[in-house]
Amino acid sequence: MGGTVSANHDRSNLLEVRGLTKIFGTLTACDHIDLNIARGEIHALLGENGAGKSTLVKMLFGSLEPNSGEIFWDGKAVKITSPGVAKKLGIGMVFQHFSLFEALTAAENIALSLNDGSPISTIAAKARALSFSYGLPLDPDSLVGDLSVGERQRIEIIRCLLQTPQLIILDEPTSVLTPQEADKLFETLERLRAEGKSILYISHRLEEVKRICDSATVLRHGKVVGHCNPRQETAASLARMMVGSEVKAVERAPAEGIETAPALLEIRGLTRKPATPFAIPLKNINLTVRAGEVIGIAGVAGNGQGEFFESVSGEVPQQDAGSVRIRGKDAGALSITGRRLMGAAFVPEERLGHGAAPRMKLSENLLLSRHATDGKSFVGSGGMVKNSAVYNAAQRIITAMDVRKSAPDPEAAALSGGNLQKFIVGRELDRKPSVMIVNQPTWGVDAGAAARIRQALIELARSGSAVLVISQDLDELFELSDAIAVMHNGELSAPLPIAEATFEKIGLLMGGAEPGHAEHSLEMA
Amino acid sequence: MDITVNILLTIATAATPLLIAAIGELVVERSGVLNLGVEGMMIMGAVGGFGAGYLTGSPWIGLLAAIIVGALFSLLFAVMTLSLATNQVATGLSLTLLGLGLSGMIGTSFVGQPGVRLPNLDIPGVSSIPVVGKLIFGQDPVFYISIALTAAVMWFLFRTRTGLTLRSIGDSHTSAHALGIKVIRYRYLAVIFGGACAGLAGGHLSLVYTPQWVENMSAGRGWIALALVVFASWRPWRVLAGAYIFGAVWIGQLHAQAFGIPVPSQFLSSLPYLATIVVLVLISRNKRLTMMNTPASLGQPFVPDR
Numbered sequence: 001m002g003g004t005v006s007a008n009h010d011r012s013n014l015l016e017v018r019g020l021t022k023i024f025g026t027l028t029a030c031d032h033i034d035l036n037i038a039r040g041e042i043h044a045l046l047g048e049n050g051a052g053k054s055t056l057v058k059m060l061f062g063s064l065e066p067n068s069g070e071i072f073w074d075g076k077a078v079k080i081t082s083p084g085v086a087k088k089l090g091i092g093m094v095f096q097h098f099s100l101f102e103a104l105t106a107a108e109n110i111a112l113s114l115n116d117g118s119p120i121s122t123i124a125a126k127a128r129a130l131s132f133s134y135g136l137p138l139d140p141d142s143l144v145g146d147l148s149v150g151e152r153q154r155i156e157i158i159r160c161l162l163q164t165p166q167l168i169i170l171d172e173p174t175s176v177l178t179p180q181e182a183d184k185l186f187e188t189l190e191r192l193r194a195e196g197k198s199i200l201y202i203s204h205r206l207e208e209v210k211r212i213c214d215s216a217t218v219l220r221h222g223k224v225v226g227h228c229n230p231r232q233e234t235a236a237s238l239a240r241m242m243v244g245s246e247v248k249a250v251e252r253a254p255a256e257g258i259e260t261a262p263a264l265l266e267i268r269g270l271t272r273k274p275a276t277p278f279a280i281p282l283k284n285i286n287l288t289v290r291a292g293e294v295i296g297i298a299g300v301a302g303n304g305q306g307e308f309f310e311s312v313s314g315e316v317p318q319q320d321a322g323s324v325r326i327r328g329k330d331a332g333a334l335s336i337t338g339r340r341l342m343g344a345a346f347v348p349e350e351r352l353g354h355g356a357a358p359r360m361k362l363s364e365n366l367l368l369s370r371h372a373t374d375g376k377s378f379v380g381s382g383g384m385v386k387n388s389a390v391y392n393a394a395q396r397i398i399t400a401m402d403v404r405k406s407a408p409d410p411e412a413a414a415l416s417g418g419n420l421q422k423f424i425v426g427r428e429l430d431r432k433p434s435v436m437i438v439n440q441p442t443w444g445v446d447a448g449a450a451a452r453i454r455q456a457l458i459e460l461a462r463s464g465s466a467v468l469v470i471s472q473d474l475d476e477l478f479e480l481s482d483a484i485a486v487m488h489n490g491e492l493s494a495p496l497p498i499a500e501a502t503f504e505k506i507g508l509l510m511g512g513a514e515p516g517h518a519e520h521s522l523e524m525a
Numbered sequence: 526m527d528i529t530v531n532i533l534l535t536i537a538t539a540a541t542p543l544l545i546a547a548i549g550e551l552v553v554e555r556s557g558v559l560n561l562g563v564e565g566m567m568i569m570g571a572v573g574g575f576g577a578g579y580l581t582g583s584p585w586i587g588l589l590a591a592i593i594v595g596a597l598f599s600l601l602f603a604v605m606t607l608s609l610a611t612n613q614v615a616t617g618l619s620l621t622l623l624g625l626g627l628s629g630m631i632g633t634s635f636v637g638q639p640g641v642r643l644p645n646l647d648i649p650g651v652s653s654i655p656v657v658g659k660l661i662f663g664q665d666p667v668f669y670i671s672i673a674l675t676a677a678v679m680w681f682l683f684r685t686r687t688g689l690t691l692r693s694i695g696d697s698h699t700s701a702h703a704l705g706i707k708v709i710r711y712r713y714l715a716v717i718f719g720g721a722c723a724g725l726a727g728g729h730l731s732l733v734y735t736p737q738w739v740e741n742m743s744a745g746r747g748w749i750a751l752a753l754v755v756f757a758s759w760r761p762w763r764v765l766a767g768a769y770i771f772g773a774v775w776i777g778q779l780h781a782q783a784f785g786i787p788v789p790s791q792f793l794s795s796l797p798y799l800a801t802i803v804v805l806v807l808i809s810r811n812k813r814l815t816m817m818n819t820p821a822s823l824g825q826p827f828v829p830d831r
Binding site: 063087108113 | 686689816
């Protein structure tokens with residue numbers, strides 16, 4: 001937009017935001033935000049978790065009311081009082097936490113956000129046509145509850161496109177996608193840009209911002225700290241703007257003497273039948289994690305990782321007690337509490353509703369997961385909870401992991417995703433477990449927080465614990481693992497030492513190629 | 526032949542109030558609100574209906590009053606749970622307790638008074654046809670209302686956009702809110718509709734079933750209606766089936782007791798409950814369908830963040 005005179009609200013900008021402010025209690029989530037989005041550009045909104053990105057876009061979409069500030073659409077001052085108003089103006093939104101209804105079909109979900117009275121069948125036909133023209137095939141009659149996250153996101157995007165918006169807001173769209181699905185999304189976005197639509201792209205993945213965005217606005221602690229052209233920046237310089245200081249690269253000292261270290265977690269012939277029609281069966285999984293090492297498990301989502309985590313954590317105990325051994329003792333038949341008492345700790349994939357009870361305070365969530373292992377310090381005589389001890393422990397974790405929050409002891413649901421994840425990982429690390437199993441440790445977590453979590457996991461391993469990390473993020477696994485195994489269709493490959501592992505080798509295994517599966521295929525034959 | 530027809534007629538009369546109250550509660554629960562005050566709204570409808578009918582002499586005005594009283598009483602619940610976001614279970618239970626007490630107090634002067642009864646449909650020449658005439662053209666007006674209501678609710682929920690919106694709110698009020706749907710407004714209307722239905726069901730008790738006022742005359746029917754909704758996995762035609770199974774076994778066991786069948790009467794009295802549960806559990810074995818039809822946000826208070 002070089003050379004435009006800054007006449008107050010020139011029409012070259014589709015959207016202008018001036019001094020937008022939102023205050024929650026004592027926390028200023030957005031502090032006098034200025035933002036310009038030109039026509040036909042992909043504009044990145046960068047920032048760490050809790051920097052105010054989601055709050056800002058919720059105000060642009062009318063789901064939150066700003067305390068002060070102005071919004072200009074097409075040069076005219078507007079008040080966006082509800083999502084309906086935003087839609088009428090031509091603003092569409094693809095949410096981070098999908099706003100879909102699981103019990104309804106794709107077509108019904110789409111119909112709900114279109115305010116015309118056309119019958120479902122017409123909408124289904126339109127959605128099908130549009131989805132194929134953008135190369136995002138979609139079956140309008142399928143039930144959302146049965147779909148993968150990638151497919152769900154397609155519904156959101158198609159739903160948004162059917163409203164023919166001028167501005168599309170995407171909130172962390174790739175955090176749930178495989179690399180292939182993400183590529184598909186980028187193609188779609190570039191096509192939309194070519195059609196003259198504007199896109200506000202929220203992300204903390206710097207490489208993809210550099211790849212597809214034309215300009216960027218960076219937020220930190222609720223304030224704009226800079227506007228830039230991401231193509232002229234490096235990932236490191238963008239990260240510096242976001243975090244405000246150098247992001248420390250994760251350091252991994254070489255693990256020594258692992259071969260002779262005791263095996264703290266052993267999985268022997270773990271097999272599991274599918275519990276529901278949509279579940280993946282586990283087929284004869286073998287894995288050993290020794291004291292001092294981090295083993296990573298890669299794989300495309302939905303290849304049995306969830307089922308594997310459930311079996312290893314004890315959410316679903318096994319028939320065969322020897323199939324999971326912790327510190328040399330059979331643990332397969334024990335519940336999650338039994339396994340915790342043996343020195344294991346677990347961080348599940350879903351933060352809200354699984355890793356933490358959303359409507360309970362952080363200190364209460366701490367007590368829920370550690371009442372058995374820390375019975376002595378948290379529970380007094382006669383079974384009375386020592387509230388102050390629990391509260392102090394929660395504060396200790398909050399300080400150790402730099403959890404940002406708006407109240408001393410907020411409800412879990414009040415924290416942003418990354419901050420809650422820091423708390424949940426910190427809650428388990430605080431116990432100094434000898435076996436730590438983490439599923440998707442930094443899902444939807446920004447660079448600064450992710451580096452902190454990864455570093456903490458490596459340090460835990462080097463201090464003599466066994467760490468098992470399940471992740472879809474290959475960069476992450478290469479950063480922190482000493483060896484990487486791949487899960488495909490319920491089978492686990494032999495771990496590949498990190499010195500021998502390449503993206504290509506792991507990628508092939510993720511796609512179901514056989515090299516690492518040699519042992520299994522012989523047994524199965 | 527006449528006996529069979531009479532038994533069928535009594536079954537319909539027993540099933541009608543259950544069906545109406547349950548259909549109303551089904552709409553409420555589909556919107557994600559659990560109103561345990563059905564019994565209270567029903568008994569208020571019964572006393573209101575009887576009172577208005579008794580004072581004006583018109584059973585039709587009585588029926589209208591029953592509907593209005595039920596709706597107004599549910600408004601109390603709506604204000605508490607939707608505007609003030611109180612706990613739905615506790616509020617619903619208090620509504621029932623309040624209804625039972627309040628109706629007893631209002632009704633003291635009505636006890637023992639002769640009531641008015643809604644006349645049965647009587648189409649000259651048609652209603653007198655043997656069997657069919659009486660069953661199809663000779664029942665009380667509320668019976669026809671109950672059948673029409675069930676069909677209308679089915680059509681509304683599964684064939685109209687507004688019905689789809691209501692179901693979506695029951696599935697996830699946060700998603701609905703994010704789309705700009707007025708969650709609270711929809712829920713208010715659903716709760717008031719449920720109250721009106723419960724009131725109408727109560728009116729049926731005091732203006733058709735037994736046209737008089739007896740304290741506590743709803744006798745747990747509100748609770749049965751609530752259970753029917755759950756066991757019918759929130760589907761209207763199953764509520765209809767459940768209400769009629771309950772009514773049939775209820776009447777059947779009364780006759781069995783009268784004949785002196787050598788089975789403990791307590792067992793016979795519990796049969797309607799057992800039979801209804803067994804049948805409805807059997808027809809809702811399909812897990813997937815049950816999952817699709819269960820309102821996932823049922824009973825959760827909704828406070829929009831703004």
